[in-house]
Amino acid sequence: MTEVAIVGLGIHPFGRSPELTGLEQGAVAARAALADAGTDFKAMQFAFGGSQDGGNADSLVNLLGLTGLQFTNIWNGCATGGSSLNAAYSAIRSGQYDMGLVVGFDKHARGAFNPQPRDWGLDDWYGETGLMLTTQYFAMKIQRYMHDHGISRDTLVRVAEKAFRNGSITPTAWRQTALSWEEIEHAPMVSEPLNKYMFCSPAEGGCALVLCRADMAQQFTSRPVLLKSAVVRSRHYGSFEVFSPSQAPTVAPSPTVTASQAAFEFAGIGPEDVDVAQLQDTEVGAEIMHMAENGFCAHGDQEHWLREGVTEINGRLPVNTDGGCLANGEPVGASGLRQVYEICHQLRGSAGARQVPNNPKVGYTHVYGAPGISGVNILAV
Amino acid sequence: MADQLPLHPGLFSWPSKRPELLGSRCLECGEHAFPSQDSCRACGSEQTEIVGLGHSGTLWTWTVQSFMPKSPYLTDETPETFRPYGVGYVELPCGLKVESRLRENSPDSLAIGLDMELEIIPVRCNDEGTQLMTFQFCAAEVS
CATH class of the missing domain: 2.20.28 (Rubrerythrin, domain 2)
Known part of the structure; x- marks a missing residue:
């Protein structure tokens, strides 16, 4: 069976772009990815795209060209990008198509998301009484995790510190100002133990990738990146998830654990083979928990990993080298693809000031989102 | 017309001497x-x-909601009168962990493992002036 290569990378800077719609930011990213691959939209046989608040992704054909291609809209929460990539992976692996585009974009209103209970199978009382906030869930999950695994507040601060430091050398990031340990520690509290600088915010941006059969890749780039696995998994009974009025007595592994294990199995490698990773960091606790849930360390090891700088750009396993969601914000439709964009640049050796020095061969991306869904991609050169 | 009604039917037994x-x-x-x-x-x-x-359990995890949530939160409060509230999962005797507002709203008064008790509290008034009631947990009195 043919392998799948990523041959074009495009992004529209994340943050706030009042002059452009979400769709237009998607078009900017798509054109950049096509130009990066030295090709054009007419050569695309398929596209998968997604956006939460930016409109129907397939409206992009009005901007990119009405070529008649198969364009499928994907909507899967925070795993939208992962699901689009998974669909593209399958379309090429199966032999149905040779080449296509994956694109995601978004443009969210300022402030936290305001989900509606009915959309999540819940009754209105749950939202009306003030329980339907993702910030509360993240705070409660890391609170319990800190209790169970001996994670200190210092480690929470260090994750944010790293994110903004990496964001400060990422030209397309939203937050490009490094923050000191003290500035982070003394920020206003949002939901104990997490404060203002420990959460990412909804934002805007676009990201796109051109994929093709690996045996065609050299036509488009001298530095193709192979997509070794693209896995999406949903939750099991008992996993501790957002928007849950009750949780089962026994805590089951999260969908991240099952997605990660499946992705490693498909790729035929293990966590020890990964040189650079992107782990969903909608808040600092998520990055900490996801280090262990993806198999990179034991629960509790994060405490000394952060202290020793293991996940810094020059560390043994650099994590979120572009500042992750914390520094880039989260335009939901584009966020998962940004992770893949960054890893591809790291594997190509074209990540500029944030290039990891360990000559990376294997990269890893992970998203996690409501109501308990996870997407993992493994990439290699 | 009743002065008080449950915000949503079927969540708790009430009115009752010992609601559960x-x-x-x-x-x-x-x-x-x-x-x-x-x-x-x-x-x-x-x-x-x-x-x-x-009607009782132990606190499994917790946080504090420090700012007034936007919609779908529905309240008679204003940002000025809003009081932070605790939120937690309380582990019940059957093992189920139920998410709930907590009366305690400061980190100093909340800890994993705390014994908790159910109480029924007003959330807001509807258009007819009826108080709508919901459940929350509070730290159990030490006897």
Whole structure:
């Protein structure tokens, strides 16, 4: 069976772009990815795209060209990008198509998301009484995790510190100002133990990738990146998830654990083979928990990993080298693809000031989102 | 017209001397759910019964909501009169962990493992002036 290569990378800077719609930011990213691959939209046989608040992704054909291609809209929460990539992976692996585009974009209103209970199978009382906030869930999950695994507040601060430091050398990031340990520690509290600088915010941006059969890749780039696995998994009974009025007595592994294990199995490698990773960091606790849930360390090891700088750009396993969601914000439709964009640049050796020095061969991306869904991609050169 | 009504039916037994949470239990696999469900989220069975879940438990995790949430939160409060509230999961005798508002709202008064008790409290008034009631947990009195 043919392998799948990523041959074009495009992004529209994340943050706030009042002059452009979400769709237009998607078009900017798509054109950049096509130009990066030295090709054009007419050569695309398929596209998968997604956006939460930016409109129907397939409206992009009005901007990119009405070529008649198969364009499928994907909507899967925070795993939208992962699901689009998974669909593209399958379309090429199966032999149905040779080449296509994956694109995601978004443009969210300022402030936290305001989900509606009915959309999540819940009754209105749950939202009306003030329980339907993702910030509360993240705070409660890391609170319990800190209790169970001996994670200190210092480690929470260090994750944010790293994110903004990496964001400060990422030209397309939203937050490009490094923050000191003290500035982070003394920020206003949002939901104990997490404060203002420990959460990412909804934002805007676009990201796109051109994929093709690996045996065609050299036509488009001298530095193709192979997509070794693209896995999406949903939750099991008992996993501790957002928007849950009750949780089962026994805590089951999260969908991240099952997605990660499946992705490693498909790729035929293990966590020890990964040189650079992107782990969903909608808040600092998520990055900490996801280090262990993806198999990179034991629960509790994060405490000394952060202290020793293991996940810094020059560390043994650099994590979120572009500042992750914390520094880039989260335009939901584009966020998962940004992770893949960054890893591809790291594997190509074209990540500029944030290039990891360990000559990376294997990269890893992970998203996690409501109501308990996870997407993992493994990439290699 | 009643002065007080539950915000949503079926969440708790009330009025009653000792209100308790109401949930469902699967007749096939025995797993509990809150709020009650007609089908079991563990095994998919459609055979469930309504059961009392008790009025006490221990705090499994917690946080504090420090700012007034936007919609879908519905309240008579204003950002000026808003008081932070605790939120936690309380582990009940059957093992189920139920998410709830907590009366305690400062980190100093909350800790994992704390004994908690159910109380029924007003959330807001409806257009007719009736107080709508919901549940919350508070730290149990030390006897």
